[in-house]
Amino acid sequence: DTEVTQTPKHLVMGMTNKKSLKCEQHMGHRAMYWYKQKAKKPPELMFVYSYEKLSINESVPSRFSPECPNSSLLNLHLHALQPEDSALYLCASSPTTDRVTYGYTFGSGTRLTVV
Amino acid sequence: LAKTTQPISMDSYEGQEVNITCSHNNIATNDYITWYQQFPSQGPRFIIQGYKTKVTNEVASLFIPADRKSSTLSLPRVSLSDTAVYYCLVGDPGGSQGNLIFGKGTKLSVKP
Numbered sequence: 001d002t003e004v005t006q007t008p009k010h011l012v013m014g015m016t017n018k019k020s021l022k023c024e025q026h027m028g029h030r031a032m033y034w035y036k037q038k039a040k041k042p043p044e045l046m047f048v049y050s051y052e053k054l055s056i057n058e059s060v061p062s063r064f065s066p067e068c069p070n071s072s073l074l075n076l077h078l079h080a081l082q083p084e085d086s087a088l089y090l091c092a093s094s095p096t097t098d099r100v101t102y103g104y105t106f107g108s109g110t111r112l113t114v115v
Numbered sequence: 116l117a118k119t120t121q122p123i124s125m126d127s128y129e130g131q132e133v134n135i136t137c138s139h140n141n142i143a144t145n146d147y148i149t150w151y152q153q154f155p156s157q158g159p160r161f162i163i164q165g166y167k168t169k170v171t172n173e174v175a176s177l178f179i180p181a182d183r184k185s186s187t188l189s190l191p192r193v194s195l196s197d198t199a200v201y202y203c204l205v206g207d208p209g210g211s212q213g214n215l216i217f218g219k220g221t222k223l224s225v226k227p
Binding site: 090 | 220
């Protein structure tokens, strides 16, 4: 399996809702990442997990809460989001944070709309 | 992390060779250059990575001059399906942040 799988593919949520995005990989990668991408903009790094521990948080608001329950799974918990948080949320993985010689493997993303 | 500069957009026709240049004047000794391709509403896909001179794979070639202050992604004989955004990233794959920061990218439009 050489894929990163993200679910759901589309999500519409109200500003008072709580939802979660899920990311899964079975390549044995020990580094996983969350990116946010607005329309016509490049992906922006949000969080980096290394060996299931949060290693980088790019000053992301607390309404985004990441979780890495095991080496194959990465979640992004969402609460009290704003309409401007609507974006494509991308998950990626790599063997480790210091072995990315062959790049990162990205999922297809979750298209999030906050209403 | 080294900052990169790419053309915002490029147009081409099917069957032509396309060269996209990326400038990275402050590239560090340990930095590698990596290119990704992204289609709308999909995640970026790794294309090629190199350190110096020339790297070729089944999809593209990457040319890096001796001073490493720029690099050129070459796509041979493009087709309509190569229409996408191409990102150049520069960073140290052995460092704690790898190549994590995306620049603005180049939107390539291939016409019939």
